[in-house]
Amino acid sequence: MRRRTGRLRTAAAAALFALGATLLAPPPTAAAAAAPQDANDYCQGQCGDILPPGATGNATLVEILGNKLFGTHPEHSTDQLAPYGALASGYQSLTDDTLGSFFNDASFGVPADQAGKVTTPRNDVTITRDKKTGVPHIKGTTRYGTEFGAGYAAGQDRLWLMDLFRHIGRGELTSFAGGALANQGLEQQFWPQAPYTEDDLQAQVERIRDTNGERGKLAMQDAQAYVDGINAYREQSKNGRYFPGEYVLTGHVDAITNAGEIKPFKLTDLIALASVVGGLFGNGGGGEVPSALALLSAQQKYGVEKGTEVWESFRERDDPEAAKTLHDGSSFPYAVKPAKAKGVALPDRGSVTPEPLVFDRTGAATVKSGTQPRDPVKAPKKYKKLEGLFKDGVLPKGSFDPTQHRGMSNALLVSGKHTASGHPVAVFGPQTGYFAPQLLMLQEIQGPGISARGASFAGVGMYVQLGRGQDYSWSATSAGQDITDTFAVELCNADGSTPTKDSASYRYRGACVPMEKLERTNSWKPTIADPTAAGSYRMQVFRTKYGTVTHRATLDGKPVAYTAQRSTYRHEADSIIGFQMLNDPSYVRDAKSFQQAAEHIGYAFNWFYADSRDIAYYNSGLNPVRNPDVDPSLPVKADDAYEWKDYDPETNTTEYTPSAQHPQSVNQDYYISWNNKQAKDYDSAGYGNGSVHRGNLLDDRVRALTKDGGVTRASLTRAMSEAAVTDLRGEDVLPELLRVVNSEPVTDPKLKTAVQQLEAWRKDGAQRRETAAGSHTYTHPDAVRLMDAWWPLMTEAVFKPGLGGDLYDALRANLGIDESPSAGHGPTGAHAGSAFQYGWWSYADKDLRAVLGDKVAGPLSRQYCGNGELSACRDTLLTTLQQASGKTAEQVYPGDDSCKAGDQWCADAIIHRTVGGLTHATISWQNRPTYQQVVEFPAHR
Structure with a gap:
């Protein structure tokens, strides 16, 4: 070699x-x-x-x-x-x-x-x-x-x-x-x-x-x-x-x-x-078709009324226990659930098919999975000496x-009332990978x-x-509020014949109009950086006046197409005006003018501001004004009555909610945001904004700092950094897991050891932190491995029996059960840094507390662990913990192109994804913004 x-x-x-x-x-x-x-x-x-x-x-x-x-x-x-x-x-x-x-x-x-x-x-x-x-x-x-x-x-x-x-x-x-x-x-x-x-x-x-x-x-x-x-x-x-x-x-x-x-x-x-x-x-919303499929699955298992309750409890639209950026009780109603929804367009069961995107594959494009065939001999001969250096391409x-x-x-922002200097302190930034x-x-x-x-x-x-x-300084977090809706358009044929799911025309305000077909044909030949065999394929998208087609189905037996209508479609660059204002010293002079600048940004973002006197917050986005009888969480019939107010399909413009209805504040005692819920009654569109969210890792720490007073740049940075190496499951769910397990003495020696390891880790902060810089070994490696192995086993064993396989899978399609740093199957993928944003932490927390007899605000509609029986729940947890303790490090961390199997530190570690010819060293995991500011202004103009 x-x-x-x-x-x-x-x-x-x-x-x-x-x-x-x-x-x-x-x-x-x-x-x-x-x-x-x-x-x-x-x-x-x-x-x-x-x-x-x-x-x-x-x-x-x-x-x-x-x-x-x-x-x-x-x-x-x-x-x-x-x-x-x-x-x-x-x-x-x-x-x-x-x-x-x-x-x-x-x-x-x-x-x-x-x-x-x-x-x-x-x-x-x-x-x-x-x-x-x-x-x-x-x-x-x-x-x-x-x-x-x-x-x-x-x-x-x-x-x-x-x-x-x-x-x-x-x-x-x-x-x-x-x-x-x-x-x-x-x-x-x-x-x-x-x-x-x-x-x-x-x-x-x-x-x-x-x-x-x-x-x-x-x-x-x-x-x-x-x-x-x-x-x-x-x-x-x-x-x-x-x-x-x-x-x-x-x-x-x-x-x-x-x-x-x-x-x-x-x-x-x-x-x-x-x-x-x-x-x-800066996007937000959408996903109404998978959400509808989960609702249908719940209704099929439990009946319409009970099934809807089950689905709603997992949807957690306005969970009273959710960590909120505005924690002063202020309400900003948006995309709320109507008392009696109208125009809901649930598909017929089993009729939904995703809209195909790729057609006419040739050559290397016919490979749909695995490693593409490569032929280095086809690379230009004058570069043959470089053969092998770029076997993975410029974009591996x-x-x-x-x-x-x-x-x-x-x-993380703290008002000057609670800082050592009397001036606000902020630690913030975008987590962009x-x-x-x-x-x-x-x-x-x-x-x-x-x-x-x-x-x-x-x-x-x-x-x-x-x-x-x-x-002044400013930053943003992705807000994700619902600015994308799904409409069900009735399909038709221009010649009057009976339509099918494949029909390329649809009814718009009474007329049968053709969809606009948009295409891209791409082809490639071998190069030094990518000696992949030549290939080509065509992408095809149908566009309607209600957005682009994402799925097809039948509704009461009639063929329909589901479309995604996004308020920022055709308006992505309009936000340039807001950014121009933020850079203009004659425009932004205080918190109020900052909020006015942020109003001009159409993306769904949470904006934060700090100067020597004030901290401020404003949620931006082109929030469409909907018919109040429409449920934004589900597909809606494409009918005049259910369109966005004053919607113009030619320009994709509509009436938008006024700035006063967007969550905003000046000089709350502190603000935190980690893509958590913005405010009471403000729907963030997705699943998972419940009692346990990674926003809690910040909120708990900053609240404690603010209560003590004397906050400094360093102390606020320490709070961020501690949250950045903490396992959310270990801090906010493991205590309940251990309470259930320890409700009776654990006698099996192997299980007793596992419980002791988890307990010691929890008491030490439940962190995924090296023993010393560069050691590449965690302070509690066995407990971390147990948690990583136990969580998916435990979650399935607790919820799947009660939900049934179909509903369990339908709910997982809307919210993955786990997103630990090494979980390459999770939404962020392996080695991405960001972790614990999406998962079933809240569901497990609420269910375990209910089994323990604790008070639970906004509980799940029924109890799942052991069907609500503490002893049966304990048996489930111990059985899955036994299974987890039997897994080797190589099984829990199977290895990949960057890490050998069993290397726990490497499995978590951050690896820069190459979008060019250079590669960089691997660094230890931390769940933190990519670009980050630490600011404290002592003076003002």
Whole structure:
């Protein structure tokens, strides 16, 4: 093996020599001149942030090969990974003075002794990168120059990533980057959500420009300048041969002759990018068909009345025990259950079929599972010496699973009344996953009407989207409230013949109208990065005036199509106005103006704000006004009476709930958010907002801090960090499990040992934390293994007998039972960091407390564990614990491409998913925002 590796390295080194210096790093740039820090910075050194793995996200071919062969990295491409990862074990001794070991100084400007490289792409803008992190600080003297500089810096740091995502948004990734399964999965995930034509994309550009007054015109001018900056870097890097090496690996540019093209960017690319970002993080609702199937299954087992009660208890629409961001009792009714629902469109049992997406598979596209056949011989002969280095492609199998981003992000804010300084403290950020390069990029933008530092999604970074202004900071969490409904449209045939489920016309306001068929045909050939055999396939989506078709069924024997109607459809980029306001120091001056800016963001987000005086919260989103008799949790008949109020299908606009009806607050004692319920009576659309939610991990800790008073940046960061390494099941459900188990003495020696291990772990905080930094061993490894093995066994044994197999499976289709860090089958997938967002923790907690005789507000409709008998429940728990204790580490942690079987630490660990040619080191698990700020403003304008 060693000699073979050596031969491979020698061959690759020879290949590098043959390529010559064609793709070296960009020409050296001058050191920045000494400059004082910005006088408009009111944080006075008390703002910090971090975003791993590093600022640099582009790599030339030489740098990519160096990474593959020798583990080297371009400067600043991975330097934030170590301090970010170190917090998992270093938080316990954290003080305000040591925050700088884990977070970077987020002050405006670059101190003279930290000024690094400087680029001047135009005479009206300068991009200065600090020595420590390489973050671009963009300073312009004109508005156009400032935005041009932002685009140029984006090209420097994320050109390849932006190109990938504009193709993902158009459903054309495989044609661009190869036919690997990961690529197919990406375009099949995103394009059906926003299957836009070029006319659709251009219409969004024009709508923003023409319907938002001066701000709309300015936004599109800024966007054009941003695109111009990207294109300037694109052209210069191509001519100078320092463009990202992935263009060579995917066959777009010849490394030796430089022949080929990196296609120019245009405004519609930004719309395509925005549609991907919106689909990832700002969506909400939908899923009414699986929910309806669960209801039907419950009604079939228990009868209509009792079955509906069972379903409602698992739905937990407005659970009184749910952790809420607004915990002061304020009510914001939205998407509430009507007293008697009308227009419900439950399908006939057994009639539902998902709408097919993929057709006409040829070649490698015919493979539907497993590893695709590869033929390295077909790779271009002049690159044959590189054979084997890119056997997994630029986007390896499993590198990026979009379903892992159905929520995420967290926020902790404490009012100045409860802090040591008297000024608010905030620790917050988006939990956007871990990628190489990162989907977000850090930047500071200073120019006429713009003054901000923070993170922006690559390709739509003309403004900072999450970060800080001169005397305030803001962040967001995914809210997930219901902005997507499912309608049942009656199918018909234009010729009057009897329709079937396959019919391509539907009834709209009395007329039989054809569906619009949208298609994408993708084909690919072998490349260096993806020597997959050539293949092609076609994607097809039908669009109606009630949205895109997702399922077909019969309703009372008549064929129908179920469609998904999303309020942000065709409006993903409209939110640019809100972000423009957040970056404008003349607009945002206090909590109220911040909330007014957030109103202009159509995505379903929870927005948080802190300055030296106030903390504030606002829930954004285009919340449609519905008929009050409609149940938003279930499919609705496509009838005039049940449409959104004043709905216009040509523009996908409707009447939206006014801002006063959105959850909001200023100066509550504290705020927490981890994708939990926003407020009383506000329906977050999905299942699982009950008595146990990962939001409790934050709420319990911040409430205790606030009660004690004297909160500091360090103490609030410690609270976040402790929650980030805590097993939610171990903290909030294990106590009840052990109470049941210990209701009688445990006599079996093996079980007694297991119970003692779990009890010791619980008393020690139920954490998944290393014994010491770098030890790769947890403090209670056996208890963690027991919990991971026991939970799925216990959950099935408790609930499946009472629910029956069909209903149990139908409910699991709406909410997975487990999402521990190593549960690769869960919504986030393996090695993703984010965990414990989705699971049956609340159901188990309520059921166990009921069996124990505790008071349970909002209980399940019946008891499941042992049919409510404590002794029988105990027998179930002990039987499954016995089964769990018999599982080896290799069985619990079966291993994957990154970890050997039985490696508990590695099974949990965070691995950056590659969306380019570079790979990065693995770090210990922590359930924490990807980009994170720690702020405390001592002054205000």
